[in-house]
Amino acid sequence: MTLRVETILGENLVAGFNAAGTIKKGLPSGAYTSDDFFRLEQEKVFQANWSLAGFAHELPSPGDARPGMLGGVPIVAIHGHDGRIRVFHNVCRHRGLKLVDKPCSGKKRITCPYHAWAYGLDGQLLMAPHFGGIGKREVDGFDYADHGLKEVRSEIWQDWIFVNIDGGAGDFQEFLAPLKDYIGDLNLATATPILEMDSGVVNANWKFLTENFAEPYHVPVVHPETAAGQPLKDHYMIKDRNLVGCGINIEGDLHDLQPPEEKANGRLCLDISAWYLVLFPHFNFFVYFSDDTHVYVMLNTPLSPSQTHQRRVIYQLGGEVPDQETRDAWRKLNEDVIREDWDMAERLQEGRASPAISDGGIMSPAWEVGEHGFDELIMAAVSR
Ligand code: FES
Numbered sequence: 001m002t003l004r005v006e007t008i009l010g011e012n013l014v015a016g017f018n019a020a021g022t023i024k025k026g027l028p029s030g031a032y033t034s035d036d037f038f039r040l041e042q043e044k045v046f047q048a049n050w051s052l053a054g055f056a057h058e059l060p061s062p063g064d065a066r067p068g069m070l071g072g073v074p075i076v077a078i079h080g081h082d083g084r085i086r087v088f089h090n091v092c093r094h095r096g097l098k099l100v101d102k103p104c105s106g107k108k109r110i111t112c113p114y115h116a117w118a119y120g121l122d123g124q125l126l127m128a129p130h131f132g133g134i135g136k137r138e139v140d141g142f143d144y145a146d147h148g149l150k151e152v153r154s155e156i157w158q159d160w161i162f163v164n165i166d167g168g169a170g171d172f173q174e175f176l177a178p179l180k181d182y183i184g185d186l187n188l189a190t191a192t193p194i195l196e197m198d199s200g201v202v203n204a205n206w207k208f209l210t211e212n213f214a215e216p217y218h219v220p221v222v223h224p225e226t227a228a229g230q231p232l233k234d235h236y237m238i239k240d241r242n243l244v245g246c247g248i249n250i251e252g253d254l255h256d257l258q259p260p261e262e263k264a265n266g267r268l269c270l271d272i273s274a275w276y277l278v279l280f281p282h283f284n285f286f287v288y289f290s291d292d293t294h295v296y297v298m299l300n301t302p303l304s305p306s307q308t309h310q311r312r313v314i315y316q317l318g319g320e321v322p323d324q325e326t327r328d329a330w331r332k333l334n335e336d337v338i339r340e341d342w343d344m345a346e347r348l349q350e351g352r353a354s355p356a357i358s359d360g361g362i363m364s365p366a367w368e369v370g371e372h373g374f375d376e377l378i379m380a381a382v383s384r
């Protein structure tokens with residue numbers, strides 16, 4: 001049985017979060033620590049919405065398949081012979097074995113390693129060997145057509161595969177609209193992946209990472225060197241429907257990352273106009289503006305209330321792909337920024353064991369508007 005959010009977090013704390021006033025509270029601590037809340041969130045946030053499931057460029061050819069987890073549910077994306085990428089529940093229809101356990105390519109069919117049921121790349125069951133006895137694949141009352149892989153509702157926008165597990169989310173274009181409206185004529189058609197990073201597992205709830213991403217208040221404190229060129233005063237807040245975040249407009253000319261001679265001194269830093277956008281629930285999309293604008297997409301996968309896996313892909317919009325040395329320098333800069341943010345996220349997680357902060361703390365009305373907007377979307381989703 002699904003518990004109500006008030007039962008999990010406490011009636012008073014939920015009321016406190018929802019209370020009107022200039023100074024807003026954050027989500028009660030149970031939202032970051034409770035197993036019950038985690039289950040509720042998997043269902044009502046990740047399964048019930050359009051959620052980022054993966055990157056289409058990782059399945060470039062027919063016969064490519066890539067497994068993943070979304071909302072606690074095993075899924076698999078398969079590139080079919082017809083050129084379409086479909087997403088399925090990643091379970092064999094015979095006894096429920098997880099079908100694909102690592103990325104693979106060149107498949108003509110997907111064969112279960114347990115009793116060798118075989119599925120076409122479009123999900124159809126092709127073969128259930130010896131199901132009715134030796135050499136007997138057909139059995140009365142068993143229809144192959146009823147036992148194909150179960151498809152999950154999915155849509156691909158640019159390089160990004162979105163999935164709605166429970167099938168009940170609204171129109172996909174409506175979901176995308178706030179982001180599309182915001183980015184206007186940013187030309188994503190030319191986006192080429194130039195760097196991929198698997199940062200591993202952070203010991204923090206996924207929401208701490210998103211909240212941190214959506215607020216600039218910490219930037220001068222946590223990233224005094226790595227983001228030395230992004231002063232707090234130049235930031236602004238973003239909140240529109242299911243889109244939240246912040247942006248920064250560097251006064252004067254748009255800067256670029258520092259020139260190569262500076263990199264040699266280890267002084268590469270962010271000094272660039274940018275958007276940090278979250279399309280609820282977890283499409284983290286950031287843009288760094290320069291002559292060769294870059295788009296980052298970050299995929300946070302919650303593993304438990306206190307553990308999150310993080311990957312990111314960096315795209316360049318047009319222009320020449322930077323050389324290996326430059327990409328290595330970016331990777332290093334990203335790793336440094338990530339470590340600085342993760343240290344804070346892990347300490348937030350530790351702090352939430354204290355009863356002194358069970359009401360969620362408070363938010364700056366100037367700088368944590370996007371962050372609070374995200375928390376409101378979480379609360380609305382789990383209350384539904
Ligand atoms: S569980 Fe897959 S063939 Fe038996």
Ligand SMILES: [Fe+2]
Nearest residue numbers: 212219222341
């Ligand atoms: Fe940060």
